[in-house]
Amino acid sequence: MFEKIVVPKELIPSDPRFGAGPSLIPSEHINILLKKNRDLLGTSHRQLPFKNFVRELYEDIRTYFNLPTDYKILFGNGGATLLFNMIPLGLVKEKSLHFVCGAFSERWYKYSLETPYITTKKIDIEYDKMPNISDIKLFDEMNEKEKFANADLLAFTQLETSIGFELKSIPAKTNNQLIAIDATSSAGVLPCDFNNTDIHFWSLQKIFSSDGGTWMSILSPPAVERINQIETDKKRFIPHFMRWSEYINNNDKFESFNTPSIINLVLFHEQLKKLKAIGAQRVLAETVEKANYLYDWAQNHKHLSPLIENEFFRAQTVATIKIDSKIPADELTKYLREKNLVYGIGGYRSVAKKINHIRIALFPSINFEDLKRLTKLIDFLLDNV
Numbered sequence: 001m002f003e004k005i006v007v008p009k010e011l012i013p014s015d016p017r018f019g020a021g022p023s024l025i026p027s028e029h030i031n032i033l034l035k036k037n038r039d040l041l042g043t044s045h046r047q048l049p050f051k052n053f054v055r056e057l058y059e060d061i062r063t064y065f066n067l068p069t070d071y072k073i074l075f076g077n078g079g080a081t082l083l084f085n086m087i088p089l090g091l092v093k094e095k096s097l098h099f100v101c102g103a104f105s106e107r108w109y110k111y112s113l114e115t116p117y118i119t120t121k122k123i124d125i126e127y128d129k130m131p132n133i134s135d136i137k138l139f140d141e142m143n144e145k146e147k148f149a150n151a152d153l154l155a156f157t158q159l160e161t162s163i164g165f166e167l168k169s170i171p172a173k174t175n176n177q178l179i180a181i182d183a184t185s186s187a188g189v190l191p192c193d194f195n196n197t198d199i200h201f202w203s204l205q206k207i208f209s210s211d212g213g214t215w216m217s218i219l220s221p222p223a224v225e226r227i228n229q230i231e232t233d234k235k236r237f238i239p240h241f242m243r244w245s246e247y248i249n250n251n252d253k254f255e256s257f258n259t260p261s262i263i264n265l266v267l268f269h270e271q272l273k274k275l276k277a278i279g280a281q282r283v284l285a286e287t288v289e290k291a292n293y294l295y296d297w298a299q300n301h302k303h304l305s306p307l308i309e310n311e312f313f314r315a316q317t318v319a320t321i322k323i324d325s326k327i328p329a330d331e332l333t334k335y336l337r338e339k340n341l342v343y344g345i346g347g348y349r350s351v352a353k354k355i356n357h358i359r360i361a362l363f364p365s366i367n368f369e370d371l372k373r374l375t376k377l378i379d380f381l382l383d384n385v
């Protein structure tokens with residue numbers, strides 16, 4: 001469909017990576033990795049150089065996220081997906097309630113449902129009936145069903161990467177409830193109210209421009225207390241790899257439970273330092289500016305429209321854009337990939353089967369000028385098809 005089109009040079013983004021994860025890793029961070037060669041890479045995670053590195057990393061996390069001093073920082077191998085198992089197994093006493101708004105929150109709910117010892121309920125917005133989700137009454141519905149009141153853990157996905165849906169608010173927890181937030185595509189840009197959050201977690205491969213396979217989590221004192229209760233009870237079989245206490249014991253000593261990906265942690269730290277220098281407020285403002293630009297572009301285009309109709313729920317860090325059915329998104333993304341112009345803007349697998357759309361990351365590493373070029377490039381292709 002697009003094969004014969006020749007794209008003018010000035011429309012080509014300086015970096016082709018617009019994927020929502022794994023995301024663009026800045027080349028200068030790879031150069032820094034080379035400098036860490038010998039003194040950190042390929043050395044033990046139980047020795048001083050690594051421990052000093054983790055200590056500094058923790059300080060930067062605490063400052064950037066403005067964390068209460070008694071909150072714990074943990075990390076481990078496995079990515080956020082591992083926590084979809086660790087949370088139901090190690091942090092839910094009897095019942096969890098999941099707010100499901102896309103493929104990742106659905107997966108977390110399913111893993112929870114499969115967990116013995118607990119019961120799991122969900123409230124969902126029937127995201128697969130997209131895009132008719134403009135009139136959902138999110139938390140009113142939760143309260144109505146009264147399930148909210150007797151769950152001891154509430155699970156939210158702050159930013160559903162699969163459909164570009166963002167939760168702008170999280171309901172206040174009641175006594176003895178824990179709130180767990182999957183912030184995989186939002187941590188680092190969207191704020192978190194730690195007074196109303198007990199488990200906040202993400203993978204390093206999104207906003208923090210690192211590679212896949214490492215999770216990071218921030219735990220409140222009540223979450224740590226819950227872990228202790230459940231593990232000392234010994235009524236559950238929890239595999240060692242999924243025991244929160246193993247991570248707490250090691251991470252508290254600035255070590256890691258098993259051998260970590262130091263490369264991932266170094267890349268993460270470099271991005272964190274960059275964001276810290278910009279400041280959290282400005283990072284958010286710059287992202288909002290990019291998101292406004294992109295959604296305005298889609299809204300005013302004759303072949304495009306934002307996938308999430310209700311602008312209140314449009315994600316700031318991952319935009320999903322619907323395309324006229326005459327122009328298959330697959331063909332567009334295939335052409336861009338094969339010509340090495342743009343990578344990673346396809347829709348999430350299950351959603352892409354139902355809705356003709358593309359997904360564009362608006363993470364801090366994605367340069368605004370490149371984003372503008374990307375929109376002009378798509379304009380050009382759609383005008384010349």
Ligand SMILES: Cc1ncc(COP(=O)(O)O)c(C=O)c1O
Nearest residue numbers: 021079080081104161184185203
């Ligand atoms: C919202 C959300 N949660 C969880 C995950 C799983 O992360 P990982 O593949 O790093 O385990 C993803 C991955 O894209 C995600 O977007």
